[in-house]
Amino acid sequence: MSLLHLIVVAVVQGLTEFLPVSSSAHLILVPLAGDWPDQGPTIDIAVHLGTLGAVVLYFRQDVAMMLLGLLALLQGQLNANARLFLLIVLGTLPALAVGYVLVSRGYLVHLRSPVVIAWTTILFGLLLWVVDRMCLRVNRMAQLGYGGILLIGVAQTLALIPGTSRSGITITAARGLGYERSDAARISLLLSIPIILAAALYTGLDVVRSGQLALGLDALVAAVLAFVAALLAVAWMMRWLRHATYTPFVVYRLILGAGLLYWIYA
Numbered sequence: 625m626s627l628l629h630l631i632v633v634a635v636v637q638g639l640t641e642f643l644p645v646s647s648s649a650h651l652i653l654v655p656l657a658g659d660w661p662d663q664g665p666t667i668d669i670a671v672h673l674g675t676l677g678a679v680v681l682y683f684r685q686d687v688a689m690m691l692l693g694l695l696a697l698l699q700g701q702l703n704a705n706a707r708l709f710l711l712i713v714l715g716t717l718p719a720l721a722v723g724y725v726l727v728s729r730g731y732l733v734h735l736r737s738p739v740v741i742a743w744t745t746i747l748f749g750l751l752l753w754v755v756d757r758m759c760l761r762v763n764r765m766a767q768l769g770y771g772g773i774l775l776i777g778v779a780q781t782l783a784l785i786p787g788t789s790r791s792g793i794t795i796t797a798a799r800g801l802g803y804e805r806s807d808a809a810r811i812s813l814l815l816s817i818p819i820i821l822a823a824a825l826y827t828g829l830d831v832v833r834s835g836q837l838a839l840g841l842d843a844l845v846a847a848v849l850a851f852v853a854a855l856l857a858v859a860w861m862m863r864w865l866r867h868a869t870y871t872p873f874v875v876y877r878l879i880l881g882a883g884l885l886y887w888i889y890a
Contacts, residue, residue: 638854690712748792764804792873
């Protein structure tokens, strides 16, 4: 990979992984826009691990609580930390199950097209705008229950369609259940931790089995750049949502989707 290609992939992944604009769509479009080859699974693993490190660092207190919760469960205790751990696990299971079936059978390959990305970018962006505008803000993270997290987890399975945005659809579901904007984003970001880890492990095992593992300087640079970009993006979004709406993300999605449709059909 050229240095420019490496920087673009890492920064795009870092900036878009946790914003409700679909990182998978951007990573599919980067090679098309820059006339570059696909970055390959090694770089994919590196940038995902970089973004994982960023969200773990930003929500280190929540991550520490979940780890303590796991220890409590192993000791037969069910406290607040254990409950948080169980909530995140429950919210992750639907996407893991559906994702494994779709990926192992090769169904997702047929969805990785600019046409699909364009329409999902627009439609799910509009859905986020409608839900964010119409739904009340009455619930906080502490009120999250098993039924609510399961519904958000089911919604997360839609993110397997490129352009939907994992963070976007989980935030939409959480806002639909009446959670504050910042709490909806917090729920979404905590759910991203096991999903990113699972995706990296699955891809990593495939790479090891195929004998193509070649983690070197390129992968290290990509991971560091993705980490920095993701940390900045998360910090900015959480600060923004304390006093503003998701509308700027929706506007960006509409512009991106419209531009893609023009490029495809014109």
